[in-house]
Amino acid sequence: MTHERLIIIGAGPAGWTAAIYAARAGLSPLILTGPEPGGQLMTTTDVENYPGFVEAVTGPDLMAAMRGQAERVGTRVVEEAVEAVDFAASPLRVGPHTADAVIIATGAKARWLGLPSEEAFKGRGVSACATCDGFFFRGQDVAVVGGGNAAVEEALYLSGLCRSVTLIHRRDALRAEKIAQDRLFARKNIAVKWNAQVAEVVGDASGVTGVRLTTGEILGVTGLFVAIGHDPATAPFAGHVPLDSEGYIVVEPGTPCTAVPGVFAAGDVADKTYRQAITAAGMGCMAALEAERFLAH
Ligand SMILES: Cc1cc2nc3c(=O)[nH]c(=O)nc-3n(C[C@H](O)[C@H](O)[C@H](O)COP(=O)(O)OP(=O)(O)OC[C@H]3O[C@@H](n4cnc5c(N)ncnc54)[C@H](O)[C@@H]3O)c2cc1C
Numbered sequence: 001m002t003h004e005r006l007i008i009i010g011a012g013p014a015g016w017t018a019a020i021y022a023a024r025a026g027l028s029p030l031i032l033t034g035p036e037p038g039g040q041l042m043t044t045t046d047v048e049n050y051p052g053f054v055e056a057v058t059g060p061d062l063m064a065a066m067r068g069q070a071e072r073v074g075t076r077v078v079e080e081a082v083e084a085v086d087f088a089a090s091p092l093r094v095g096p097h098t099a100d101a102v103i104i105a106t107g108a109k110a111r112w113l114g115l116p117s118e119e120a121f122k123g124r125g126v127s128a129c130a131t132c133d134g135f136f137f138r139g140q141d142v143a144v145v146g147g148g149n150a151a152v153e154e155a156l157y158l159s160g161l162c163r164s165v166t167l168i169h170r171r172d173a174l175r176a177e178k179i180a181q182d183r184l185f186a187r188k189n190i191a192v193k194w195n196a197q198v199a200e201v202v203g204d205a206s207g208v209t210g211v212r213l214t215t216g217e218i219l220g221v222t223g224l225f226v227a228i229g230h231d232p233a234t235a236p237f238a239g240h241v242p243l244d245s246e247g248y249i250v251v252e253p254g255t256p257c258t259a260v261p262g263v264f265a266a267g268d269v270a271d272k273t274y275r276q277a278i279t280a281a282g283m284g285c286m287a288a289l290e291a292e293r294f295l296a297h
Pocket of ligand 1: 009010011012013014015032033034035036037038039040041043044046047048049050080081082083105106107108129132133233236266267268269275276277278280
């Protein structure tokens with residue numbers, strides 16, 4: 001067992017940014033990387049919207065740079081996954097470690113349809129993030145799967161970039177809020193396929209060329225955006241820090257502060273609205289500044 005001033009759980013943009021700020025504040029943070037050092041961006045190629053790069057940077061290169069920067073300023077890195085915590089204890093317990101303050105930055109994962117053809121075309125036409133990848137499909141025909149607020153928001157966002165958007169929904173009514181539905185139905189280039197599911201993603205060496213629906217119809221699209229929800233990685237924290245009904249860590253609005261003194265949360269684990277590398281990094285910075293203030297008092 002080691003005692004630390006600050007433990008950061010998770011090594012995506014939120015965790016590495018928190019580590020950079022905490023290390024430069026003299027806190028000598030320990031970061032526990034979990035199963036995916038680098039986080040979600042390790043699974044993508046071009047990132048065109050992270051500021052500071054004239055040419056697109058690849059996800060793995062961006063994360064390697066963040067890690068290198070964090071280590072250079074004094075972050076200690078352990079490739080360990082946290083399975084249990086006790087935040088009622090003093091000091092706080094994180095697996096075999098104790099800490100005066102903890103930043104949770106364990107991210108979230110998109111839910112997928114679970115089709116082999118979806119897996120085969122991930123990153124080649126199949127995406128779970130319109131803000132991230134919509135730009136690559138401008139002027140093209142795309143489809144979105146889902147019926148909640150997220151799916152409607154993705155369809156609206158894409159309709160500003162793409163020639164046409166087809167929303168595929170397995171029921172005959174959307175779950176999204178009425179105001180979002182009104183905006184959706186008012187868009188001329190959005191159509192809805194009701195009572196339909198994706199049976200297969202069709203494509204060739206160039207990427208996705210279409211989507212076969214359970215109704216038998218084939219939609220000619222080059223992009224398929226799956227918007228059926230995300231799962232935040234919060235299992236070890238349930239019962240130790242307040243979670244909302246979808247499992248996200250609850251923070252005081254506009255801050256990374258949880259209801260537990262000394263425990264902060266940053267990035268996708270506490271943000272179901274923006275889910276971007278830059279917003280995760282911004283929250284990581286805020287969490288480190290709050291942790292530094294907490295430890296100083
Ligand atoms: C394919 C893809 C493409 C994307 N493209 C873009 C893009 O172009 N631009 C953009 O801004 N955003 C993009 N995103 C979104 C972006 O990746 C996320 O918003 C961002 O990574 C969130 O950062 P995070 O630090 O909150 O969490 P994550 O990146 O999810 O990192 C979570 C970290 O927590 C660790 N962890 C999880 N559980 C535990 C545990 N129990 N113990 C210890 N550690 C744990 C993981 O190992 C990982 O290191 C993309 C996402 C995907 C999936």
